[in-house]
Amino acid sequence: MTTTITATPKAAPHPLRAEALRGFPPLAGAAVLLLLGALLPASADTWQGDWAETADHLHDALVIALPFAAAAGCWQGGRERRRRTEELWGTAGRAPLTRLLVSALPVALWVAVGYLLTVALTTLTAWPYVRGDHPHLSPVPGDTAALMAAALLGHVVGRAAPTTLAAPLLGLAGYAGLGTAVYQDAVSPLNPAVPAVDGFWPVWWQPLALAAWTLGLAFAVTLAYAARRRATALAPLAAALAAALLLSTGNGPWRPDPLAHRQVCDTSTTPAVCVNARYSGMLPQVRAALSGVTGKLHGVHNVPVRWSNRGGEPRAGEAALPMLTPFGWSVVRGRMTHREQYAWEAVAALRGDCGEESERMLLADEAVQAYLAPDPQQRDFDDNDAKGDAARRAHLRASQAARAKLAGMAEERRRTWLSAYLAARAACDDKAVPSL
Incomplete structure (x- = not known):
């Protein structure tokens, strides 16, 4: 008896998986990580140790990351034109929208991965130095969605634009547009890269509304460009407009940080x-x-x-x-x-602050300052006064004498003098300042 073994053909990998693991998309994600990795460490002294500043710097980096994501999507969108395979690709059995998404989504996903890795690494590098508060990660979902939306919109531009210069031009235009929109009150709430306000954090629904605004707009443009029934673009467009209305009205999507007060x-x-x-x-x-x-x-x-x-x-x-x-x-x-x-x-x-001070008050101030906590640069100031005109030299001699007299007082007498001085200072009464 003869047994026949039939080999089962191995299923071909899904095109989306092949696009996501090879070629340009992983490089786009790595480029986002390297771009922000080069940008953020330069200002590390200003945010390491402060969760609020760390979150603000990550959010502010969108001014650079969003145009880059759009340019990366645009470069991927013009791939077939550069290869001169547009006609061949058009004969494929898949629908135009499917072909577009298979090419566009990997770039959007990898750009998001690059940003999320930046967030993770920045959080880890800030953690050892923090002296209070807690990580502020609420802006991250909305910011990530905005980056994905920028990549999708850029992809559509790359397919529609007839030039290979579309990607760098789109990046430059996006950077200029975002920077200009920050100063326009009418559009600032809709600008995903608008700088955070110190002491305020987004309410719980703000990241969802921002994601609906940016991704809804991106999918509306994508469907209008590639869907067989362009009317389907109305659904994400309606979601985007509803989110834009929510972001722009009422008390706004921000709440005071309770710790800040x-x-x-x-x-x-x-x-x-x-x-x-x-x-x-x-x-x-x-x-x-x-x-x-x-x-x-x-x-x-x-x-x-x-x-x-x-x-x-x-x-x-x-x-x-x-x-x-x-x-x-x-x-x-x-x-x-x-x-x-x-x-x-x-x-x-x-x-x-008592405004303009008399010579009596000024000499007392300098003596008290020198006794309680002298200026680290006081010696330099004294040297400069010693080389100055007669008035400056005379004031220096009087100031040094006042400092020495206060420092040389007995403890009890000095406490009495300081008590009277602080009372006179609180009342801004020059005449009540005790003599030295």
Whole structure:
């Protein structure tokens, strides 16, 4: 008896899989990763250690990433023209829309993958330095959808445009258009690359509405170009317009960040030290930077109740704490730098603003500043005054004498003097400033 074995032919891979794993699409995703990977590290000092800044920089990178995604899609869309295989491709049995999507979707997906990998790597590099808050990933879905939409729209342009220069021209036009749209109030809410507002985050439906706006518009254009029944483009177009209306009306798709308006305080010192809750982990470093000042103010009356880090005018009984942000100066990667400068600025805030000062008040200010937290560059300033005209030299001699007298006082007498000085300063009363 003879047994016949019939080999089952292996199923051919789906064209979409072949397009996604070979050729240009994976390179487009790698290019997005490399492009943003070259852009973001240059400003790492300003966002590493701050989740809000990290999210803002990732979102702001769309100004570069969106035109690039559109140019990548456009380049893929003009592939058959460059190969001169348009007529041959037109004889394929698949419908025009299917052929377009098989070619366009891999680029859109890989561009999204490149951006998501950038988000993941940026988050990992920021994590070790964060001193409060939590990752802000809510803009990521809407931003990813916008990149995919840009690639789809670019693909349609690449198929329709009769020139091989369409891709770079589209990228340049997209970059110019996005930058211009930011300053147009009528279209800014619909611009996916509009800069984030500090202290505000999107409401839960904003990424969904942004995805519906951008992808709906992209699919509407795609269907209008390639579908057999172009009326089917009306459905995604209606979704896009509904999303645009939602984004543009009402109170807008943004909500205040609750942490941005809350203070975290250390009340073990006088004045108490309070920082913004977004940077609560920085409180020990701020307290340490001000420890020399608070130690010298122990037992002194009329000091403000606290230093606050609100970012605006301090409330009654408060003094403005020097800002921790923008990162990259006083704070770099979760560590405070220039602690002496920070303490000097904090003491300057204790005095308040009384406008034009008399010579008596000015000499007292300089003496108090030099005693509590001297300017790190004070020696340079003194050297410059010593080389100045007679008035500057005379003021320098008087200032140095006042500083020396305050520093040489007995502890109890100095506390009494500082209490009277702070009371006079709070009332902006030159005559009440105690003499030195």
